[in-house]
Amino acid sequence: MDLSIIILAAGQGTRMRSGLPKVLHPLAGRSLLGHVIETARTFAGADIHVVVGHGAGQVRTAFPDADIHWVIQDQQLGTGHAVAQVLPGIADDRAVVVMYGDVPLIRHATLAALLADAIRGEIGLLTAELDQPAGYGRIVRDDHGQITAIIEEKDASDAQRLIREINTGFMAAPADRLRGWVAALDNNNAQGEFYLTDVIALAVRDGVKVGTVTTQDPHEILGVNDRMQLAELERCYQRQQAETCMQSGVTLIDPARFDLRGTLQAGEDVVIDVNAVLEGEVVLGDRVAIGPNVVLRDTRIGADVTVLANCVIEEATIGSGVRIGPFSRIRPETRLADHAHVGNFVEIKKSDVGQGSKINHLSYIGDTTIGSSVNIGAGTITCNYDGANKHRTVIGNDVFIGSDTQLVAPVEVKDGATIGAGSTITRDAPADELTLSRAPQETRKGWQRPVKKKP
Numbered sequence: 001m002d003l004s005i006i007i008l009a010a011g012q013g014t015r016m017r018s019g020l021p022k023v024l025h026p027l028a029g030r031s032l033l034g035h036v037i038e039t040a041r042t043f044a045g046a047d048i049h050v051v052v053g054h055g056a057g058q059v060r061t062a063f064p065d066a067d068i069h070w071v072i073q074d075q076q077l078g079t080g081h082a083v084a085q086v087l088p089g090i091a092d093d094r095a096v097v098v099m100y101g102d103v104p105l106i107r108h109a110t111l112a113a114l115l116a117d118a119i120r121g122e123i124g125l126l127t128a129e130l131d132q133p134a135g136y137g138r139i140v141r142d143d144h145g146q147i148t149a150i151i152e153e154k155d156a157s158d159a160q161r162l163i164r165e166i167n168t169g170f171m172a173a174p175a176d177r178l179r180g181w182v183a184a185l186d187n188n189n190a191q192g193e194f195y196l197t198d199v200i201a202l203a204v205r206d207g208v209k210v211g212t213v214t215t216q217d218p219h220e221i222l223g224v225n226d227r228m229q230l231a232e233l234e235r236c237y238q239r240q241q242a243e244t245c246m247q248s249g250v251t252l253i254d255p256a257r258f259d260l261r262g263t264l265q266a267g268e269d270v271v272i273d274v275n276a277v278l279e280g281e282v283v284l285g286d287r288v289a290i291g292p293n294v295v296l297r298d299t300r301i302g303a304d305v306t307v308l309a310n311c312v313i314e315e316a317t318i319g320s321g322v323r324i325g326p327f328s329r330i331r332p333e334t335r336l337a338d339h340a341h342v343g344n345f346v347e348i349k350k351s352d353v354g355q356g357s358k359i360n361h362l363s364y365i366g367d368t369t370i371g372s373s374v375n376i377g378a379g380t381i382t383c384n385y386d387g388a389n390k391h392r393t394v395i396g397n398d399v400f401i402g403s404d405t406q407l408v409a410p411v412e413v414k415d416g417a418t419i420g421a422g423s424t425i426t427r428d429a430p431a432d433e434l435t436l437s438r439a440p441q442e443t444r445k446g447w448q449r450p451v452k453k454k455p
């Protein structure tokens with residue numbers, strides 16, 4: 001049976017108090033709706049319909065992917081009304097799964113269990129037992145334990161409010177049956193809304209079995225309504241990711257101070273100290289050690305690399321045996337070859353640093369190619385920008401650049417060259433020679449320091 005997934009995301013999210021539509025707020029670096037869509041996509045071949053209303057334009061532009069069918073719900077008249085906007089676009093012979101755009105951690109396996117009911121022509125409903133069920137729709141069962149209806153909290157009697165089994169909102173049903181029930185919904189209730197939940201009583205009336213799936217993991221069904229819940233889910237998700245990393249053999253000095261906003265592929269015996277933030281796709285080779293307060297984004301790091309405290313490394317490729325930091329900033333399109341060393345207060349952008357080369361202190365290296373076994377002295381700056389255009393600096397193998405040198409690009413320092421400290425190099429420096437630019441030193445014999453005048 002082909003599957004259509006409906007994701008409800010038209011609500012305003014008033015309690016977020018935000019200019020950003022609620023479903024676009026990020027959890028672990030990806031929007032809430034992004035997580036839901038990603039899970040929906042794990043059902044290969046399913047078509048995905050997202051109902052949007054508040055901030056519809058902004059939500060749509062956040063997902064330019066062609067595989068999403070957007071459905072506008074101009075007025076939010078209830079979850080049943082939202083589903084009704086989509087059903088005309090779904091054929092009768094399909095199974096439908098309803099998801100919420102603000103419940104990001106739902107799992108494939110849980111949805112698959114609901115779907116199994118729908119494929120049998122029944123309804124699958126995801127419920128949970130909560131100690132504090134306030135705010136949720138309650139599951140009403142008869143004497144035989146069969147579900148008969150869902151009662152929204154605002155419509156519930158005092159006795160019904162004591163029920164701890166709640167509706168999570170996730171449901172699956174055959175499209176043809178769902179169409180009939182949704183068409184029969186009314187809004188005679190406390191909120192004056194068309195409740196999708198009333199479909200359950202209609203199905204029971206029609207003699208259709210309602211199967212309930214109960215989740216043991218409360219986080220899976222938690223929705224985000226305010227920023228406290230967003231933070232709580234973030235921590236929970238990060239805890240899960242930290243555990244997955246540790247199970248795969250990564251040492252996290254403190255799993256509560258680890259943030260993965262993307263994916264981590266780590267080799268053997270990787271150690272990550274506290275407050276690491278990993279974004280995008282990060283790959284760490286065997287025995288990599290990441291120091292405290294390090295940010296890594298979309299970066300590949302080879303084996304036996306040490307990144308010391310307080311480094312920011314983005315879109316870089318690092319070889320093996322490299323040492324970086326403390327306090328280094330490696331910017332996009334930088335490649336450090338094996339055994340390179342980059343030290344404190346060094347910024348490198350769009351540059352290649354050759355094998356065994358060292359840039360240990362206080363430098364800016366931009367748009368530069370550096371050969372192997374080069375030593376870049378403290379305070380060396382590549383002057384790559386003339387105010388209008390960027391230019392390249394090329395440094396050969398076995399070059400020694402003296403401290404406090406400015407290399408005014410475009411410029412080339414050839415193999416084996418030595419640049420004297422304090423030079424401003426504006427023309428190419430030949431191989432194997434000493435090149436320097438330096439005002440002659442002079443000493444003024446007998447010169448006296450000025451003394452402060454008496455008032």
Ligand code: UD1
Nearest residue numbers: 008009010011076077078079082101136137167168169195
């Ligand atoms: C709903 C359920 C309730 C369940 C709870 C779980 C109904 C009537 N009630 O209540 O049984 O316990 O979720 O969290 O379904 N939305 C639209 N268009 C609308 C209304 C809502 O797209 O017209 C979307 C919202 O953006 C949200 C989802 O549907 O993603 C749920 O809506 P919400 O208003 O939060 O429903 P609840 O009152 O929480």
Ligand code: MG
Nearest residue numbers: 102223224225
């Ligand atoms: Mg809600």
